[in-house]
Amino acid sequence: MSMAEDGGYNFAYLDEQTKRMIRRATLKAVAIPGYQVPFASREMPMPYGWGTGGIQVTASVIGPDDVLKVIDQGSDDTTNAVSIRNFFAKTTGVRTTEDTAAATVIQTRHRIPEAPLRAGQILVYQVPIPEPLRFLEPREIETRKMHALEEYGLMHVKLYEDISRHGEIATTYAYPVRVSGRYVMDPSPTPKFDNPKMDRMAALQLFGAGREKRIYAIPPHTEVKSLDFDDYPFDVQKWDVPCALCGATDSFLDEVVLDDRGGRMFVCSDSHFCATRRAEGHRGADPTNADAFLMEAAGR
Amino acid sequence: MTDTPLLRIEDLTVMYGNRVGCRSVDFDLYPGEVLGIVGESGSGKTTLLNAVSGRLAPTAGTVRYATRADGPRDLFAMTEPERRFLMRTDWAFVHQNPRDGLRMAVSAGANIGERLMGVGARHYGDIRGAALDWLGKVEIAGERIDDLPRTFSGGMQQRLQIARNLVTGPRLVFMDEPTGGLDVSVQARLLDLLRELVADLGLAAVVVTHDLAVARLLSHRLMVMRDGGVVESGLTDQVLDDPQHPYTQLLVSSVLQV
Numbered sequence: 001m002s003m004a005e006d007g008g009y010n011f012a013y014l015d016e017q018t019k020r021m022i023r024r025a026t027l028k029a030v031a032i033p034g035y036q037v038p039f040a041s042r043e044m045p046m047p048y049g050w051g052t053g054g055i056q057v058t059a060s061v062i063g064p065d066d067v068l069k070v071i072d073q074g075s076d077d078t079t080n081a082v083s084i085r086n087f088f089a090k091t092t093g094v095r096t097t098e099d100t101a102a103a104t105v106i107q108t109r110h111r112i113p114e115a116p117l118r119a120g121q122i123l124v125y126q127v128p129i130p131e132p133l134r135f136l137e138p139r140e141i142e143t144r145k146m147h148a149l150e151e152y153g154l155m156h157v158k159l160y161e162d163i164s165r166h167g168e169i170a171t172t173y174a175y176p177v178r179v180s181g182r183y184v185m186d187p188s189p190t191p192k193f194d195n196p197k198m199d200r201m202a203a204l205q206l207f208g209a210g211r212e213k214r215i216y217a218i219p220p221h222t223e224v225k226s227l228d229f230d231d232y233p234f235d236v237q238k239w240d241v242p243c244a245l246c247g248a249t250d251s252f253l254d255e256v257v258l259d260d261r262g263g264r265m266f267v268c269s270d271s272h273f274c275a276t277r278r279a280e281g282h283r284g285a286d287p288t289n290a291d292a293f294l295m296e297a298a299g300r
Numbered sequence: 301m302t303d304t305p306l307l308r309i310e311d312l313t314v315m316y317g318n319r320v321g322c323r324s325v326d327f328d329l330y331p332g333e334v335l336g337i338v339g340e341s342g343s344g345k346t347t348l349l350n351a352v353s354g355r356l357a358p359t360a361g362t363v364r365y366a367t368r369a370d371g372p373r374d375l376f377a378m379t380e381p382e383r384r385f386l387m388r389t390d391w392a393f394v395h396q397n398p399r400d401g402l403r404m405a406v407s408a409g410a411n412i413g414e415r416l417m418g419v420g421a422r423h424y425g426d427i428r429g430a431a432l433d434w435l436g437k438v439e440i441a442g443e444r445i446d447d448l449p450r451t452f453s454g455g456m457q458q459r460l461q462i463a464r465n466l467v468t469g470p471r472l473v474f475m476d477e478p479t480g481g482l483d484v485s486v487q488a489r490l491l492d493l494l495r496e497l498v499a500d501l502g503l504a505a506v507v508v509t510h511d512l513a514v515a516r517l518l519s520h521r522l523m524v525m526r527d528g529g530v531v532e533s534g535l536t537d538q539v540l541d542d543p544q545h546p547y548t549q550l551l552v553s554s555v556l557q558v
Contacts, residue, residue, distance in 0.1 A: 136403070136405070136406070145380075149380070149381045149384060151384070151418065153414060153415070153416075153417040153418030153419070153420075154414065154417075154418075156417040156422070157403070157406055157410045157413065157414050157417060158406075160406075160409070160410045160413055160417065160424065160427065161406050161407060161410050163424055164407055164409055164410065164428070164445070164446050165407075165446065229422055229423060229424040230422050230423045230424075231423055231424050231425050232424050
């Protein structure tokens with residue numbers, strides 16, 4: 001039984017007028033790809049920094065027939081993901097899933113699922129700081145003007161600093177992109193590994209920043225280009241080893257420390273992708289036999 | 301060089317409410333010419349400079365600049381993007397305090413490269429090459445290219461600010477007390493450098509200073525301001541050696557002799 005029925009809360013927690021306000025901001029964001037639209041962000045029953053922006057966007061676009069998936073760092077079973085999934089299960093009664101393909105709305109923190117998304121799906125990002133120019137130009141009035149006049153030289157100053165300090169563009173997450181040849185956008189703290197997936201994605205991408213009160217969007221099939229230099233082209237992270245559990249060589253890997261003697265293994269950050277591959281019979285080196293342990297813990 | 305003034309100021313007035321910032325100022329500035337503006341604190345020098353350089357909208361009067369593409373244009377009739385583009389390409393502004401003109405959180409190389417990247421340079425090697433070249437021109441060791449400006453001395457910061465401004469090859473430089481706050485030997489080196497650069501690059505400049513010695517060294521012509529108005533103007537040597545207006549006479553005679 002949902003809280004909507006027993007606790008006096010509206011469907012998806014927010015009241016209908018608030019949802020309309022957020023939908024209007026979202027429509028504007030979709031109409032101007034990459035542009036940050038201000039909106040009247042509400043207090044949510046969770047602290048800022050835990051996804052208050054993403055959760056408001058999800059609450060405004062979700063309907064009774066939707067199927068929701070929530071991931072945090074690619075994983076379906078971390079605290080943040082579980083809490084938000086439970087929140088929506090209680091306040092909407094919608095079906096939830098871990099299956100990327102089965103979901104119609106996916107709320108994410110820090111990752112884009114490895115499986116390609118399709119038309120009709122909505123990917124909602126949680127964004128801490130929406131302004132890509134913020135760390136170089138603290139004045140909001142100035143950054144807005146820079147966006148308005150397409151004065152984006154400063155963004156390259158940051159990349160220049162990276163190369164001069166580290167010999168390469170060392171920005172590995174929140175890597176700035178240019179959307180549809182116009183607005184420079186912060187893709188939220190996703191690893192730059194995921195930037196190419198944003199380019200011409202078939203699904204709708206929505207970004208919500210609760211504390212900063214901004215919504216922005218990338219409509220389906222929109223060009224998203226990562227900024228770079230001619231002689232230092234954009235490149236994504238690579239790993240020397242395949243996933244220890246499923247043997248994948250083309251996914252984003254997390255490092256897992258095994259002991260205090262330097263033991264470690266690398267596993268897919270996308271837990272559903274990894275589990276799907278294992279179910280299909282793929283196996284990695286798995287130094288710990290963690291797979292069997294995980295299967296047992298999950299009661300499978 | 302040419303008969304068209306680079307900058308033509310006509311009847312320029314800036315009011316701060318009922319108070320006068322500067323009143324009915326006229327002057328022409330030709331390519332390659334350096335104009336000094338002197339006067340005591342509060343005489344309207346900086347207000348005039350800000351209005352002339354497009355940073356402050358005047359109450360009345362016009363500022364016309366001879367753009368490369370379209371000839372003379374009214375600065376405040378331009379669109380804001382045009383004006384801002386002009387400011388970061390054809391113009392330069394050297395602040396009294398280098399912290400106002402530099403980005404203190406990024407390296408010297410990035411400071412110099414910013415204007416280049418702002419006009420579309422996207423080749424790291426070229427940008428770095430230009431930065432090294434300009435560090436050499438302003439007498440800063442190339443090995444300091446990756447250091448933050450806060451690790452530089454005051455004189456070096458000021459020279460870095462000059463390099464950062466001149467890298468796009470501007471035609472017009474505005475300077476607000478460029479040697480203020482520097483000790484005399486550093487001042488002398490900076491003045492030397494500025495004189496060289498202005499001569500080598502054929503820059504036109506408007507230099508605001510309260511220091512008559514700086515004005516004599518740098519400028520070809522001089523304007524003396526008091527209470528927002530220009531009381532006397534002419535060739536620098538003429539104004540300083542044979543001052544006509546009582547205030548200019550006072551100003552010249554107030555300089556301490558060593």
